[in-house]
Amino acid sequence: MNDFARSVAAALTLIGSLDAELIAIVGLSLRVSLTASLIGLLVGAPFGAWLAISHFPGRQAIIVLTNALLGLPPVVVGLGLYLLLSRSGPLGSARLLFTPTAMVIAQTLLATPIVVALVHRPASLLWAEYADLARMDGLSSLRSICLLFALGGASLLTAFLAAFGRAIAEVGAIIVVGGNIRGFTRTMTTAIALETSK
Numbered sequence: 001m002n003d004f005a006r007s008v009a010a011a012l013t014l015i016g017s018l019d020a021e022l023i024a025i026v027g028l029s030l031r032v033s034l035t036a037s038l039i040g041l042l043v044g045a046p047f048g049a050w051l052a053i054s055h056f057p058g059r060q061a062i063i064v065l066t067n068a069l070l071g072l073p074p075v076v077v078g079l080g081l082y083l084l085l086s087r088s089g090p091l092g093s094a095r096l097l098f099t100p101t102a103m104v105i106a107q108t109l110l111a112t113p114i115v116v117a118l119v120h121r122p123a124s125l126l127w128a129e130y131a132d133l134a135r136m137d138g139l140s141s142l143r144s145i146c147l148l149f150a151l152g153g154a155s156l157l158t159a160f161l162a163a164f165g166r167a168i169a170e171v172g173a174i175i176v177v178g179g180n181i182r183g184f185t186r187t188m189t190t191a192i193a194l195e196t197s198k
Contacts, residue, residue, distance in 0.1 A: 021183070029187040032100055032174075033167035036107030040163045043108075044115030045156055049145040051116070052123035053131070063120065069113035077109050078176030085177065098179040103187070106173035111163035118159035123148045 014022045051063060083089050085097040096102045126148050127134075134144045149156060171189035178185035180194060 024183065025186055025188055025191050028100065028185070029168060029189070032103045032187065033107060033164055033170075036104045036111050036167045037160055037164040039104070039108045040111035040115045040167075041156070041160050044112040044163075045119045045149070045159060046145055048116040048119030048159075049123045049148045050141065051120050052127045052148065053141060053144050066113050066116045066120070070117060072110065072113070074106075074110055074170055074172035075176065077106055078173035081106050081109075081173070081177045097177060098181060098185060100178070100185060102177040103174040103185060106177050107167040107170055110170060110173060111167050114163050114166055115159040118162055119152075119155055122152045122155040126151050 051059065051066075081102060082097065084091045085094070085102055086092055087097075096105070127144075130147065130151065134147060139147065169189065171193055174185075174187060175190050175193065178187070178190065180186050180190040186194075
């Protein structure tokens with residue numbers, strides 16, 4: 001039997017037996033990634049819609065910067081957070097390093113620019129169509145953003161799913177700030193990286 005077949009057989013055995021460690025790893029992965037994706041959506045969606053309806057000096061620079069953050073290397077995020085959260089760092093007293101909370105922060109930093117970009121573009125198109133109507137009705141910025149969310153619900157779902165895909169597949173940043181500690185911070189991607197390195 002070749003390595004691939006042995007690996008598939010071992011994986012099916014673990015799944016079929018409802019291995020406790022496997023369930024804990026999958027559960028932590030889903031908790032961390034869903035939390036990061038929801039936070040990214042709650043922060044990024046209003047910001048993306050606000051960028052669509054606002055006009056101010058520097059707006060275009062913020063849009064370009066946000067789009068540039070889509071290519072932010074995960075290890076850079078992990079290293080930056082590591083330096084902030086380490087004992088000698090400015091946030092070291094919070095003792096967040098090598099915890100699931102640090103992993104959520106890392107994934108949120110990576111997922112939020114995706115949400116901003118995926119909400120901003122369709123919101124801009126909708127605003128171009130409905131801006132005059134919103135102004136005639138005297139809608140505030142907050143109500144205008146709510147209008148855009150009501151009209152572009154599909155873009156919110158797309159943004160959330162893209163953020164979740166980015167978060168659940170992340171390994172570089174979370175292994176730096178989470179440490180891949182068995183039974184505490186080991187996720188599916190870090191477990192795969194560990195087993196592959198063996």
